Amino acid sequence: MRITNVLAVLGLLALTACVSTRQPVQPDSLSHFQAALVDLNVQSTSALQAEYDWNYRNFKEQVKAENQLDPRPITLRFCGGDDFEWQWGDCGTDSSNLPVFKVIAESKYRLAKLNQMLIDYANFLILFNGANENTKKALEDSAEKIGASAKSIAATFGATLNEEKFGAFSTIGVNIVQQYLAKKQRDGMAAVMAEFHPGVVEYARLGSTAMKISAIGIEEEYNAENPRFTRKIPVEQDAAKRLALVEKLLALNEKTTPQLDILKSLSAAYEAIPPAHAGLMTALQSGYNPTLEELVAHIELIASIQERLEVSSDN
Numbered sequence: 001m002r003i004t005n006v007l008a009v010l011g012l013l014a015l016t017a018c019v020s021t022r023q024p025v026q027p028d029s030l031s032h033f034q035a036a037l038v039d040l041n042v043q044s045t046s047a048l049q050a051e052y053d054w055n056y057r058n059f060k061e062q063v064k065a066e067n068q069l070d071p072r073p074i075t076l077r078f079c080g081g082d083d084f085e086w087q088w089g090d091c092g093t094d095s096s097n098l099p100v101f102k103v104i105a106e107s108k109y110r111l112a113k114l115n116q117m118l119i120d121y122a123n124f125l126i127l128f129n130g131a132n133e134n135t136k137k138a139l140e141d142s143a144e145k146i147g148a149s150a151k152s153i154a155a156t157f158g159a160t161l162n163e164e165k166f167g168a169f170s171t172i173g174v175n176i177v178q179q180y181l182a183k184k185q186r187d188g189m190a191a192v193m194a195e196f197h198p199g200v201v202e203y204a205r206l207g208s209t210a211m212k213i214s215a216i217g218i219e220e221e222y223n224a225e226n227p228r229f230t231r232k233i234p235v236e237q238d239a240a241k242r243l244a245l246v247e248k249l250l251a252l253n254e255k256t257t258p259q260l261d262i263l264k265s266l267s268a269a270y271e272a273i274p275p276a277h278a279g280l281m282t283a284l285q286s287g288y289n290p291t292l293e294e295l296v297a298h299i300e301l302i303a304s305i306q307e308r309l310e311v312s313s314d315n
Helices: 006-016 027-065 100-129 133-157 163-170 174-187 189-225 239-286 293-314
Strands: none
Touching (some): 027 293, 133 163, 133 174, 133 189, 174 189, 189 239
16 A cells, blocks of 8 residues: 655654653554555546546547537537536436546546545544644644635535534534543544534545446447447448458457546546455454454455556557
8 A cells, every 4th residue: 555645744743742641652553544545536537537648649540530520519608607617418317418528527527526535534633643732733723725726626516514414523613622622532532523524425425326327428429439330330230440440449348448447436436445444443442453344355356447547548
Protein backbone atom coordinates (compact mmCIF):
# COMPACT_ATOMS: atom_id res chain seq x y z
CA MET A 1 0.00 0.00 0.00
CA ARG A 2 1.26 3.46 -0.75
CA ILE A 3 1.90 5.73 2.24
CA THR A 4 2.14 9.06 0.40
CA ASN A 5 2.06 12.04 2.76
CA VAL A 6 1.72 9.79 5.82
CA LEU A 7 5.25 10.40 7.12
CA ALA A 8 4.80 14.17 7.02
CA VAL A 9 1.56 13.94 8.95
CA LEU A 10 3.03 11.52 11.47
CA GLY A 11 5.93 13.90 11.99
CA LEU A 12 3.46 16.63 12.87
CA LEU A 13 1.67 14.19 15.15
CA ALA A 14 4.90 13.44 17.03
CA LEU A 15 5.45 17.13 17.67
CA THR A 16 1.91 17.82 18.85
CA ALA A 17 1.10 14.68 20.84
CA CYS A 18 0.75 14.99 24.58
CA VAL A 19 -0.74 13.14 27.55
CA SER A 20 -4.51 13.42 27.98
CA THR A 21 -7.02 11.63 30.17
CA ARG A 22 -7.14 8.94 27.48
CA GLN A 23 -4.08 7.59 25.74
CA PRO A 24 -3.91 8.36 22.01
CA VAL A 25 -4.43 5.33 19.79
CA GLN A 26 -1.58 3.88 17.79
CA PRO A 27 -1.08 6.20 14.79
CA ASP A 28 -0.63 3.27 12.40
CA SER A 29 -4.35 2.51 12.71
CA LEU A 30 -5.21 5.91 11.28
CA SER A 31 -2.29 6.27 8.89
CA HIS A 32 -3.18 3.01 7.14
CA PHE A 33 -6.68 4.36 6.52
CA GLN A 34 -5.25 7.65 5.25
CA ALA A 35 -2.80 5.85 2.97
CA ALA A 36 -5.62 3.75 1.47
CA LEU A 37 -7.60 6.90 0.67
CA VAL A 38 -4.54 8.52 -0.91
CA ASP A 39 -4.04 5.42 -3.02
CA LEU A 40 -7.70 5.35 -4.04
CA ASN A 41 -7.40 8.96 -5.17
CA VAL A 42 -4.35 8.16 -7.30
CA GLN A 43 -5.92 5.08 -8.86
CA SER A 44 -9.34 6.63 -9.50
CA THR A 45 -7.81 9.75 -11.05
CA SER A 46 -5.58 7.69 -13.32
CA ALA A 47 -8.38 5.32 -14.29
CA LEU A 48 -10.91 8.03 -15.11
CA GLN A 49 -8.34 10.01 -17.09
CA ALA A 50 -7.66 6.91 -19.20
CA GLU A 51 -11.41 6.42 -19.63
CA TYR A 52 -11.85 10.03 -20.67
CA ASP A 53 -9.00 9.84 -23.21
CA TRP A 54 -10.34 6.66 -24.78
CA ASN A 55 -13.94 7.85 -24.97
CA TYR A 56 -12.90 11.21 -26.40
CA ARG A 57 -10.91 9.45 -29.13
CA ASN A 58 -13.83 7.12 -29.75
CA PHE A 59 -16.22 10.08 -30.04
CA LYS A 60 -14.02 11.67 -32.70
CA GLU A 61 -13.85 8.38 -34.61
CA GLN A 62 -17.64 8.15 -34.54
CA VAL A 63 -17.89 11.70 -35.88
CA LYS A 64 -15.71 10.71 -38.82
CA ALA A 65 -17.79 7.59 -39.48
CA GLU A 66 -21.25 9.20 -39.28
CA ASN A 67 -22.85 10.97 -42.21
CA GLN A 68 -24.90 13.15 -39.88
CA LEU A 69 -24.13 14.58 -36.47
CA ASP A 70 -26.47 16.28 -34.02
CA PRO A 71 -24.36 19.15 -32.65
CA ARG A 72 -26.74 20.00 -29.79
CA PRO A 73 -25.18 17.74 -27.11
CA ILE A 74 -21.77 19.34 -27.69
CA THR A 75 -23.02 22.94 -27.78
CA LEU A 76 -22.75 25.21 -24.75
CA ARG A 77 -25.99 26.83 -23.59
CA PHE A 78 -26.42 29.81 -21.30
CA CYS A 79 -29.63 29.02 -19.51
CA GLY A 80 -29.83 31.09 -16.34
CA GLY A 81 -29.85 34.68 -15.26
CA ASP A 82 -26.27 34.39 -14.02
CA ASP A 83 -23.89 35.91 -16.57
CA PHE A 84 -21.34 33.19 -15.77
CA GLU A 85 -23.71 30.19 -15.93
CA TRP A 86 -23.37 27.66 -18.71
CA GLN A 87 -24.03 24.00 -19.44
CA TRP A 88 -23.49 21.42 -22.14
CA GLY A 89 -26.46 20.59 -24.34
CA ASP A 90 -29.96 21.99 -24.36
CA CYS A 91 -31.16 23.73 -21.22
CA GLY A 92 -32.70 21.30 -18.78
CA THR A 93 -31.10 18.18 -20.26
CA ASP A 94 -29.70 15.49 -17.99
CA SER A 95 -26.36 13.72 -18.23
CA SER A 96 -27.82 10.87 -20.32
CA ASN A 97 -27.88 13.21 -23.33
CA LEU A 98 -24.23 14.18 -23.01
CA PRO A 99 -21.32 12.55 -24.84
CA VAL A 100 -19.78 9.85 -22.67
CA PHE A 101 -16.43 11.60 -22.49
CA LYS A 102 -18.19 14.56 -20.90
CA VAL A 103 -19.93 12.30 -18.35
CA ILE A 104 -16.54 10.77 -17.46
CA ALA A 105 -14.99 14.24 -17.14
CA GLU A 106 -17.77 15.28 -14.77
CA SER A 107 -17.23 12.16 -12.65
CA LYS A 108 -13.49 12.82 -12.55
CA TYR A 109 -14.05 16.40 -11.39
CA ARG A 110 -16.52 15.36 -8.69
CA LEU A 111 -14.42 12.49 -7.41
CA ALA A 112 -11.30 14.65 -7.20
CA LYS A 113 -13.11 16.94 -4.76
CA LEU A 114 -14.62 14.01 -2.87
CA ASN A 115 -11.31 12.14 -2.61
CA GLN A 116 -9.43 15.19 -1.35
CA MET A 117 -11.99 15.85 1.36
CA LEU A 118 -11.81 12.25 2.57
CA ILE A 119 -8.01 12.50 2.64
CA ASP A 120 -8.26 15.77 4.56
CA TYR A 121 -10.62 14.05 7.01
CA ALA A 122 -8.12 11.22 7.54
CA ASN A 123 -5.35 13.78 8.09
CA PHE A 124 -7.60 15.54 10.59
CA LEU A 125 -8.06 12.26 12.48
CA ILE A 126 -4.31 11.68 12.65
CA LEU A 127 -3.69 15.18 13.96
CA PHE A 128 -6.69 15.07 16.26
CA ASN A 129 -5.62 11.75 17.76
CA GLY A 130 -2.53 13.32 19.35
CA ALA A 131 -3.81 16.86 19.82
CA ASN A 132 -4.89 18.97 22.78
CA GLU A 133 -5.24 22.65 23.63
CA ASN A 134 -1.72 23.40 22.40
CA THR A 135 -2.51 22.24 18.89
CA LYS A 136 -5.98 23.73 18.66
CA LYS A 137 -5.06 26.23 15.92
CA ALA A 138 -3.85 23.51 13.56
CA LEU A 139 -7.00 21.52 14.28
CA GLU A 140 -9.21 24.53 13.65
CA ASP A 141 -7.53 25.15 10.30
CA SER A 142 -8.02 21.51 9.35
CA ALA A 143 -11.65 21.50 10.50
CA GLU A 144 -12.38 24.70 8.60
CA LYS A 145 -10.92 23.20 5.42
CA ILE A 146 -13.07 20.08 5.74
CA GLY A 147 -16.19 22.14 6.44
CA ALA A 148 -15.65 24.25 3.32
CA SER A 149 -15.07 21.13 1.22
CA ALA A 150 -18.20 19.47 2.60
CA LYS A 151 -20.32 22.43 1.51
CA SER A 152 -18.70 22.53 -1.92
CA ILE A 153 -19.15 18.80 -2.50
CA ALA A 154 -22.79 18.89 -1.45
CA ALA A 155 -23.41 21.68 -3.96
CA THR A 156 -21.50 19.83 -6.69
CA PHE A 157 -23.53 16.64 -6.20
CA GLY A 158 -26.79 18.52 -5.70
CA ALA A 159 -27.19 17.27 -2.12
CA THR A 160 -28.45 19.02 1.01
CA LEU A 161 -25.78 19.17 3.70
CA ASN A 162 -27.80 18.14 6.74
CA GLU A 163 -26.71 16.42 9.95
CA GLU A 164 -28.97 13.40 9.53
CA LYS A 165 -27.31 12.41 6.27
CA PHE A 166 -23.80 13.80 6.65
CA GLY A 167 -23.29 13.69 10.42
CA ALA A 168 -20.54 15.92 11.80
CA PHE A 169 -19.43 16.90 8.28
CA SER A 170 -22.45 19.22 8.22
CA THR A 171 -21.26 21.20 11.26
CA ILE A 172 -17.49 20.79 11.36
CA GLY A 173 -15.56 24.04 11.57
CA VAL A 174 -13.47 26.22 13.84
CA ASN A 175 -16.07 26.39 16.60
CA ILE A 176 -16.49 22.64 16.97
CA VAL A 177 -12.88 21.70 17.73
CA GLN A 178 -13.11 22.51 21.44
CA GLN A 179 -16.22 20.37 21.73
CA TYR A 180 -14.54 17.41 20.08
CA LEU A 181 -11.40 17.73 22.16
CA ALA A 182 -13.54 17.43 25.27
CA LYS A 183 -15.47 14.50 23.79
CA LYS A 184 -12.26 12.68 22.89
CA GLN A 185 -10.90 13.01 26.42
CA ARG A 186 -14.20 11.84 27.87
CA ASP A 187 -15.37 9.16 25.43
CA GLY A 188 -12.38 8.31 23.27
CA MET A 189 -11.40 8.68 19.63
CA ALA A 190 -13.91 6.16 18.29
CA ALA A 191 -16.80 8.13 19.75
CA VAL A 192 -15.69 11.23 17.85
CA MET A 193 -15.36 9.26 14.62
CA ALA A 194 -18.86 7.85 15.12
CA GLU A 195 -20.27 11.34 14.67
CA PHE A 196 -18.62 11.56 11.25
CA HIS A 197 -19.61 8.05 10.17
CA PRO A 198 -22.98 8.98 8.54
CA GLY A 199 -21.11 11.42 6.32
CA VAL A 200 -18.52 8.80 5.39
CA VAL A 201 -21.39 6.52 4.37
CA GLU A 202 -23.04 9.23 2.27
CA TYR A 203 -19.84 10.40 0.58
CA ALA A 204 -19.02 6.81 -0.30
CA ARG A 205 -22.50 6.42 -1.79
CA LEU A 206 -21.98 9.53 -3.91
CA GLY A 207 -18.68 8.18 -5.19
CA SER A 208 -20.16 4.78 -5.99
CA THR A 209 -23.18 6.36 -7.71
CA ALA A 210 -20.93 8.53 -9.89
CA MET A 211 -19.24 5.35 -11.14
CA LYS A 212 -22.60 3.72 -11.89
CA ILE A 213 -23.67 6.77 -13.91
CA SER A 214 -20.44 6.57 -15.89
CA ALA A 215 -21.05 2.86 -16.51
CA ILE A 216 -24.52 3.59 -17.88
CA GLY A 217 -22.94 6.04 -20.30
CA ILE A 218 -20.40 3.45 -21.44
CA GLU A 219 -23.14 0.88 -21.98
CA GLU A 220 -25.32 3.33 -23.93
CA GLU A 221 -22.39 4.28 -26.14
CA TYR A 222 -21.64 0.62 -26.83
CA ASN A 223 -25.28 -0.09 -27.68
CA ALA A 224 -25.29 2.88 -30.05
CA GLU A 225 -22.06 1.86 -31.79
CA ASN A 226 -22.57 -1.90 -31.87
CA PRO A 227 -25.30 -1.88 -34.59
CA ARG A 228 -22.83 -0.34 -37.06
CA PHE A 229 -21.17 -3.76 -37.12
CA THR A 230 -23.92 -6.23 -36.20
CA ARG A 231 -26.23 -5.01 -38.98
CA LYS A 232 -23.53 -5.26 -41.63
CA ILE A 233 -21.80 -8.51 -40.66
CA PRO A 234 -24.65 -10.91 -41.64
CA VAL A 235 -25.23 -9.30 -45.04
CA GLU A 236 -21.64 -8.53 -46.06
CA GLN A 237 -20.73 -10.80 -48.99
CA ASP A 238 -17.05 -9.90 -49.23
CA ALA A 239 -15.13 -12.18 -46.85
CA ALA A 240 -12.33 -9.69 -46.20
CA LYS A 241 -14.75 -6.88 -45.42
CA ARG A 242 -16.81 -9.18 -43.20
CA LEU A 243 -13.68 -10.16 -41.28
CA ALA A 244 -12.74 -6.50 -40.88
CA LEU A 245 -16.18 -5.77 -39.40
CA VAL A 246 -15.86 -8.69 -36.99
CA GLU A 247 -12.41 -7.50 -35.91
CA LYS A 248 -13.74 -4.01 -35.26
CA LEU A 249 -16.59 -5.42 -33.16
CA LEU A 250 -14.18 -7.58 -31.16
CA ALA A 251 -11.89 -4.56 -30.65
CA LEU A 252 -14.85 -2.57 -29.37
CA ASN A 253 -15.66 -5.39 -26.94
CA GLU A 254 -12.06 -5.57 -25.74
CA LYS A 255 -11.99 -1.84 -25.06
CA THR A 256 -15.43 -1.67 -23.44
CA THR A 257 -15.17 -4.56 -20.98
CA PRO A 258 -12.14 -3.28 -19.02
CA GLN A 259 -13.79 0.12 -18.76
CA LEU A 260 -16.85 -1.44 -17.13
CA ASP A 261 -14.61 -3.63 -14.97
CA ILE A 262 -12.67 -0.65 -13.66
CA LEU A 263 -15.83 1.36 -12.97
CA LYS A 264 -17.24 -1.63 -11.11
CA SER A 265 -14.04 -1.86 -9.06
CA LEU A 266 -14.07 1.86 -8.33
CA SER A 267 -17.69 1.64 -7.22
CA ALA A 268 -16.83 -1.29 -4.96
CA ALA A 269 -13.87 0.59 -3.52
CA TYR A 270 -16.07 3.51 -2.48
CA GLU A 271 -18.61 1.09 -1.02
CA ALA A 272 -15.78 -0.46 1.02
CA ILE A 273 -14.89 2.84 2.71
CA PRO A 274 -17.72 2.83 5.31
CA PRO A 275 -16.96 -0.73 6.50
CA ALA A 276 -13.29 0.20 6.71
CA HIS A 277 -14.16 3.30 8.72
CA ALA A 278 -16.45 1.29 11.01
CA GLY A 279 -13.78 -1.36 11.41
CA LEU A 280 -11.30 1.34 12.28
CA MET A 281 -13.57 2.59 15.05
CA THR A 282 -13.91 -0.93 16.43
CA ALA A 283 -10.15 -1.45 16.24
CA LEU A 284 -9.50 1.80 18.10
CA GLN A 285 -11.73 0.60 20.92
CA SER A 286 -10.16 -2.85 21.06
CA GLY A 287 -6.56 -1.74 20.65
CA TYR A 288 -5.97 -3.78 17.50
CA ASN A 289 -4.92 -2.32 14.15
CA PRO A 290 -7.46 -2.82 11.37
CA THR A 291 -6.30 -4.59 8.21
CA LEU A 292 -8.59 -2.70 5.79
CA GLU A 293 -8.25 -5.77 3.59
CA GLU A 294 -11.40 -5.27 1.50
CA LEU A 295 -10.69 -1.63 0.69
CA VAL A 296 -7.04 -2.33 -0.16
CA ALA A 297 -8.00 -5.33 -2.32
CA HIS A 298 -10.39 -3.20 -4.39
CA ILE A 299 -7.74 -0.52 -4.88
CA GLU A 300 -5.18 -3.09 -5.98
CA LEU A 301 -7.72 -4.55 -8.41
CA ILE A 302 -8.30 -1.08 -9.87
CA ALA A 303 -4.58 -0.79 -10.55
CA SER A 304 -4.42 -4.19 -12.26
CA ILE A 305 -7.44 -3.46 -14.48
CA GLN A 306 -6.00 -0.04 -15.26
CA GLU A 307 -2.94 -1.75 -16.71
CA ARG A 308 -5.21 -3.88 -18.91
CA LEU A 309 -7.16 -0.81 -20.01
CA GLU A 310 -3.97 1.00 -21.00
CA VAL A 311 -2.83 -1.97 -23.07
CA SER A 312 -6.26 -2.14 -24.73
CA SER A 313 -6.23 1.58 -25.49
CA ASP A 314 -2.81 1.36 -27.13
CA ASN A 315 -3.93 -1.38 -29.51
